[in-house]
Amino acid sequence: MxxxxxxxxxxxxxxxxxxPRMAEHTRTAAYQLLVEQKRAxxxxxxxxxxxxxxxxxxxxxxxxxxxxKTGCPEGWVIDQVMLPPERMKEVKAIExxxxxxxxxxxxxx
Numbered sequence: 001m002x003x004x005x006x007x008x009x010x011x012x013x014x015x016x017x018x019x020p021r022m023a024e025h026t027r028t029a030a031y032q033l034l035v036e037q038k039r040a041x042x043x044x045x046x047x048x049x050x051x052x053x054x055x056x057x058x059x060x061x062x063x064x065x066x067x068x069k070t071g072c073p074e075g076w077v078i079d080q081v082m083l084p085p086e087r088m089k090e091v092k093a094i095e096x097x098x099x100x101x102x103x104x105x106x107x108x109x
Contacts, residue, residue: 005062007034015065022057025049030057073104 007015012035016027029049032038040051059080067078083091 005034005058006037007062007065009035011065012061015061015068018064019061026053026057029054030061033058034062071104073099073102 012031016022016030019027025047026049029043029047032043033040033054040054043049043054044051063078063080070078072078081088081091
C-alpha cells in the first residue's frame, strides 16, 4: 500500500533547504513525486533515476517537513513504523504521554 504524501511548492522548498548537497536531479525527481504527484515509475522512466532513490529522497524531504511542522523536541527522533491499527493507537498514546511528561503541547494529527 502506498503512503500518500503531498507538499506545496513552498513546503517543499522550505524542507529542501536542509539538504544543500542533494543532487539537483534527485531534488527535481522528489519534487515531481511530492508536489506534482507523478508516479515514481514514470519519473524513473523519464529521468533514469531508480524508483527507490526517488522514494528515499522524497521520504527524507517529507520527514523534514513533518519535523519542522511538529517541532520535534530536542534529542527525539521521528521514524516511520508499520503496525496494525490497534497497535498504532498504543504507540500514539505513548507519544502523547511522553510529550505531556516533558511539557510539550499535545500534537494534533
